[in-house]
Amino acid sequence: MQAITFENVSYAYKRADEEFSGKAVDGVSLGIEAGRSVALLGANGSGKSTLAKLINGLLLPDSGEVKVFGMPTVCDDPNGLFDIRKRVGMVFQNPDNQQIASIVEDDIAFGPENVGIEREDIGRRIDAALKFTDMERFRYSQISRLSGGQKQRVAIAGALALEPDILILDESTSMLDPKGRKEVMEVARSLNKEKGMTIINITHYMDEAAEADEIYLLKAGKLLKKGTPDEVFSDVSTVEECGLELPRASMLAAKLKAAGINIDQKITTKEGLAEELCKLLLKD
Amino acid sequence: MQIIAKGLNFVYNKKTKFSVKALDNVDLTIDEGDFFGIIGHTGSGKSTFIQHLNALVPVQEGVLKVGDYDLSANAKKDKKALKTLRSKVGMVFQYPEYQLFEDTVFKDVAFGFSNFFPQASKRETADAVYEALSLVGLDPEKYAERSPFDLSGGQKRRVAIAGVIVTRPEILVLDEPVAGLDPKGKRELMKLLRTLHEKESKTIIIVSHDMDEVAENCNKVAVFSEGKIVRKGTPKDVFSDAEEIKKLRLDLPLTGYLCQTLKSKGVNVDCDLTEEDFIRKIQEIKRG
Numbered sequence: 001m002q003a004i005t006f007e008n009v010s011y012a013y014k015r016a017d018e019e020f021s022g023k024a025v026d027g028v029s030l031g032i033e034a035g036r037s038v039a040l041l042g043a044n045g046s047g048k049s050t051l052a053k054l055i056n057g058l059l060l061p062d063s064g065e066v067k068v069f070g071m072p073t074v075c076d077d078p079n080g081l082f083d084i085r086k087r088v089g090m091v092f093q094n095p096d097n098q099q100i101a102s103i104v105e106d107d108i109a110f111g112p113e114n115v116g117i118e119r120e121d122i123g124r125r126i127d128a129a130l131k132f133t134d135m136e137r138f139r140y141s142q143i144s145r146l147s148g149g150q151k152q153r154v155a156i157a158g159a160l161a162l163e164p165d166i167l168i169l170d171e172s173t174s175m176l177d178p179k180g181r182k183e184v185m186e187v188a189r190s191l192n193k194e195k196g197m198t199i200i201n202i203t204h205y206m207d208e209a210a211e212a213d214e215i216y217l218l219k220a221g222k223l224l225k226k227g228t229p230d231e232v233f234s235d236v237s238t239v240e241e242c243g244l245e246l247p248r249a250s251m252l253a254a255k256l257k258a259a260g261i262n263i264d265q266k267i268t269t270k271e272g273l274a275e276e277l278c279k280l281l282l283k284d
Numbered sequence: 285m286q287i288i289a290k291g292l293n294f295v296y297n298k299k300t301k302f303s304v305k306a307l308d309n310v311d312l313t314i315d316e317g318d319f320f321g322i323i324g325h326t327g328s329g330k331s332t333f334i335q336h337l338n339a340l341v342p343v344q345e346g347v348l349k350v351g352d353y354d355l356s357a358n359a360k361k362d363k364k365a366l367k368t369l370r371s372k373v374g375m376v377f378q379y380p381e382y383q384l385f386e387d388t389v390f391k392d393v394a395f396g397f398s399n400f401f402p403q404a405s406k407r408e409t410a411d412a413v414y415e416a417l418s419l420v421g422l423d424p425e426k427y428a429e430r431s432p433f434d435l436s437g438g439q440k441r442r443v444a445i446a447g448v449i450v451t452r453p454e455i456l457v458l459d460e461p462v463a464g465l466d467p468k469g470k471r472e473l474m475k476l477l478r479t480l481h482e483k484e485s486k487t488i489i490i491v492s493h494d495m496d497e498v499a500e501n502c503n504k505v506a507v508f509s510e511g512k513i514v515r516k517g518t519p520k521d522v523f524s525d526a527e528e529i530k531k532l533r534l535d536l537p538l539t540g541y542l543c544q545t546l547k548s549k550g551v552n553v554d555c556d557l558t559e560e561d562f563i564r565k566i567q568e569i570k571r572g
Contacts, residue, residue: 043436044437044465045436147325149326175460177324177493178533178534179325179533179534179535180533204465204467243466244466244467245467245468252538255559255563256563256566261563261566261567261570270542273542277551278551280570281551281569282551
């Protein structure tokens with residue numbers, strides 16, 4: 001089952017003063033299977049966030065078609081988009097911009113209340129969302145007093161309360177400290193592995209991307225490459241053409257190799273590099 | 285200009301029930317020419333501290349000297365001197381591109397200059413703006429008349445930085461300068477900071493969550509936690525205790541992680557945590 005399907009989708013932002021400002025998403029076709037974890041990479045302005053907003057119908061395509069579990073985002077049924085949004089949760093970059101209530105519990109309830117979920121059911125959903133994000137003890141806390149990582153977990157919990165099938169993280173870790181980043185990535189990982197949720201992670205951290213099932217590379221609104229992290233990161237020239245770089249461990253491995261240290265394995269993670277170096281240095 | 289802080293305390297919402305202690309007895313010396321890294325979890329007091337450096341927040345308690353300027357709690361306030369100080373201590377906030385507002389790059393950068401030097405002639409202003417743009421790596425001929433809003437994220441951030449360095453500050457403070465930039469933008473911006481540091485011999489202070497950038501670029505580091513400085517020294521000193529670093533909600537830089545893992549297997553790599561030195565030391569060990 002395809003969770004997300006793009007068929008030749010294009011979108012351009014319109015501006016009142018100018019006729020046409022170039023396409024933000026330009027003829028993208030893709031199919032993401034349900035239950036996959038996908039990293040969406042590209043330079044600033046390559047169309048990643050636009051693509052994400054096309055998925056849940058915050059933006060509608062100028063041409064082509066976007067389908068979520070087979071439902072097109074443009075359709076005659078006025079409830080169609082509503083149904084799609086219930087299935088696609090989104091968490092944005094800045095935790096301070098996406099909270100509505102002042103208490104954790106109320107904030108998580110906002111989404112389900114909005115779509116008219118029964119009261120008892122909302123309580124159950126809040127319990128589950130808090131449990132999953134490991135935020136139970138903050139249920140009655142003031143959001144403004146939480147750390148960045150905790151706030152982002154509240155944002156994820158808010159998205160989870162709608163019981164979505166797809167979770168989109170739009171640079172959700174870029175403002176967090178290293179621990180906060182790890183916490184958010186761990187929640188995303190277990191949602192994917194344990195609940196089979198489809199995860200779309202838009203990120204500039206190549207080490208996060210290295211953990212995804214597949215990577216999509218965007219450049220100037222076009223899909224340039226897709227593949228497993230190994231496939232994508234072994235195509236150095238395309239990665240660089242997109243204004244990106246390899247995970248730090250891969251780059252250091254390449255530098256070590258250039259300095260005459262014979263690392264043969266494909267390295268994408270720090271653990272892999274450490275293991276390889278141990279082997280090399282302990283051999284003699 | 286040297287920065288000396290002694291016993292700095294700062295409380296937000298003082299005397300209300302919402303009071304939060306943001307700085308707790310902070311002692312820190314930053315020498316002229318340092319490339320100084322400030323790290324710590326979110327809410328640890330990093331931003332509050334740097335806002336002290338050009339008197340954006342007043343010192344509530346303690347001693348703070350920035351060059352010849354005494355900003356200490358009990359020092360006499362001199363408004364005119366404060367203005368000079370602010371032109372000498374340039375402050376680049378998080379996501380500074382959100383603060384761009386003019387319709388051309390030239391006007392936006394000139395705004396910062398004219399604020400501090402209202403008497404400057406058109407010619408002087410233009411010279412300063414062109415020089416600042418060149419320094420941040422944006423060709424003035426090409427970019428001066430463009431709208432800052434048509435530029436890429438990395439370029440916008442450069443314009444914002446140009447608007448700060450246009451007054452030729454001696455100390456440049458940047459709060460998370462690379463957050464949100466793509467890898468290429470990050471690399472170029474860090475290179476720009478290194479160039480500014482070398483060419484202009486400025487003191488550079490960065491607040492960062494990127495341990496690799498800190499290990500690679502900074503000669504000294506201070507770690508904030510709960511308003512206190514819990515560790516300071518070279519990157520090697522600061523990242524020497526992996527367990528403690530984790531407890532502080534931080535992480536080791538890649539080189540630090542590798543050194544630590546190798547050490548646990550009995551291979552001691554004694555490097556300063558820059559990649560260059562790490563590679564050199566690995567070569568040495570390999571040669572035996």
